[in-house]
Amino acid sequence: MNDLIIIVTGSLVAICCGILGCFLILRKMAMVSDAISHAVLPGIVIAFMLGSDLDSIWMLVGAGLVGVFTTFLIEFFHRQGKLQTDASIGVTFTWLFAIGVIMVSYYAGDAHIDQDCVLYGEIAYVPIDPIITDSGSVLGPKALIVLSIVLLVILAVILPFYKEFFLTSFDPAYAAAIGISATIWHYLLMSLVSITTVASFESVGAILVVAFLIVPPATAYLITTRLHHMIGLSCVFGILAAILGYYIAYWIDGSIAGAMATVAGLNFGFVFGWTQIKKARPVTSPPISQD
Amino acid sequence: MKEVFIEFFGMQNPNVRYVVLGSVLLSISSAIVGCFTFLKKKALVGDVVSHAVLPGICLSFIVTGTKDPFMLIIGAFITGWLSILVMDYIVQNSKIKEDTATGLALSVFFGIGILLLTVIQHSGNAAQSGLDSFLFGKAAALIGKDLLAFGLIAIVILATVFLFYKEFKLICFDPDYAEAIGVPVKKMEMLLTSITVMAVVTGIQAVGVVLMAAMLITPAAAARFWSDRLSFMLVLASIFAALSGVSGAFISYTTPSMPTGPWIVMVLSLIAVFSFFFAPGKGIIIKLLKRRKIQMQLLEENLLKSFYKIGEITEDFKAARSNAELKEVRRFSSGQFREGLNRLAKQGFIKRNNGTWSLTAEGLQKGRRVVRLHRLWELYLTKYLRIAPDHVHEDAETIEHVITPELEARLEKLLEYPDEDPHSSNIPYN
Structure with a gap:
């Protein structure tokens, strides 16, 4: 039963990330999700201090706001300060992260915060704490419920406004011309990304969220040119990584999140290799007759 | 301590x-x-x-x-x-x-x-x-x-x-x-x-x-705002980095529960954010101030031009003008209008008398110069670039604020001190 819960949780993360990741990649904003x-x-940490539970709705709302704030800072330094995007991302997220670590150290005496849990645990990095890997206790159904809600939220936002997300991703200028504000959809997408991050880090850790956001969509991007195919494929690749990753982790007694990321990477490697071979030996089409 | x-x-x-x-x-x-x-x-x-x-x-x-x-x-x-x-x-x-x-x-x-x-x-x-x-x-x-x-x-x-x-x-x-x-x-x-x-x-x-x-990116990003020279940028980035290194170590020394690394990054980031805002030349605040200065210059010159134009019509350049008269010549937002007039008064280009305004000798000269530049440029465009007279006004509106006295002299010489612009308006000289 525990296996199933873990795999379903991993798959939920994979689906949430797979949908959002496609838009991120198309907007060339993959690293912004890493920053968020x-x-x-x-x-x-602030939400902890205010006494809210990790699974509470307020945590998700707060995460959405922080995500919007991060995106805003990155944009602000880039637009107003003329700082190149990559540096703007790097400066912003390391600064906010340093503030977070300092806050954790400052409130270390507080019963609500456990430095190991926040820093060494799932939030800052991937769960390397063995308690998590022997499952059940952390990958409980609670995360499952939160993630299901997040998935519903994502679907509720993306499905009705698929056209807007589609247009602003591919042709922001055209979208603007027909009256679709790129800014609104941009910030909406980024708040969805931060909600997903916060909802998932408890179960899979920040880096795996990034892996699920970027790697399966990138794999799908290699073999299709249609957005809805890309979304579908990246969900499939993500679920595959969740299932195989779990069994590999179980088999070699390692971190589940790490194994899932590894499988996602291997998966990308295979598809990439396949496209390379196909490119090297192009399918020979019959010559067009001259007459 | x-x-x-x-x-x-x-x-x-x-x-x-x-x-x-x-x-x-x-x-x-x-x-x-x-x-x-x-x-x-x-x-x-x-x-x-x-x-x-x-x-x-x-x-x-x-x-x-x-x-x-x-x-x-x-x-x-x-x-x-x-x-x-x-x-x-x-x-x-x-x-x-x-x-x-x-x-x-x-x-x-x-x-x-x-x-x-x-x-x-x-x-x-x-x-x-x-x-x-x-x-x-x-x-x-x-x-x-x-x-x-x-x-x-x-x-x-x-x-x-x-x-x-x-x-x-x-x-x-x-x-x-x-x-x-x-x-x-x-x-x-x-x-x-x-x-x-x-x-x-x-x-x-x-x-x-x-x-x-952050150790790689932040010092470089901060230093870039202060210098366009690589050698200077390297030195500055090193100084910022060293400063943060010492501060981080000092903070975690005075407060043992504080981690060194995050504080190094914190200090670095603060230096960087300070640079983004306040660095001379590239800082956000400095750029905003520069932009505002230019906006103010445009506003003042446009106001003086309005005074001059009313003067041309009434053939009395120094008479007092009411706000309504000025706004009829050119549209100003009311906030800007008041601010611009106050600034002009402070600089001695206009005088306030009971809610009306009149040009001083300096104000008249400056207003006349802006009008002259505008009309000289319109003539130049029609004569040398062969642009139709009804297409030259917009361009002249911009360039009149930019032309230097040297360029003005060359324009006058090139056009042989003309009397009229393409719209048959008089080109005023001192």
């Missing part, structure tokens, strides 16, 4:  | 000396390497490498079975390098963009590292404890041996940058030109990558995986 996943740390 | 300060900076305590020197050495070497990766627009490469060293460290532990720092660093170096190669290969051989490849390499290498680390930890090998210091950093626990390693790396990095300064500069700013004049670009890029990986591998032990990116 680290920058939510101070938000989490 | 004062005693603590003296105690700290007296550096009698060897532990303090290690931490301070170690932090400073690390910060400076990362900052210098970071300037180059920043200029190559590959700032996030540091983030990838710092995540990618973990599998190397674990593999080298699995292979050798010891925590020999030298072996661990070699392992780290290899996977760090590998991550960059993988990234570049993906970008060059598929339609995947750089940012995606960056995130991909970063998360997969780190995932593999975490998997290996947990496998080692569960294997019951007692020697493994402490491997995770590579993850989180341990700047406050630096010892003499670490310092030696940091010092050595810093010397290697500084010497490399010193020796290949010109080549590095070329491949950062203009790799095509570098190639053309015979610089071995590929080799130089490999060298630069190697010292980047080296800086990351050592730096990570002090500040941890995530914050390592």
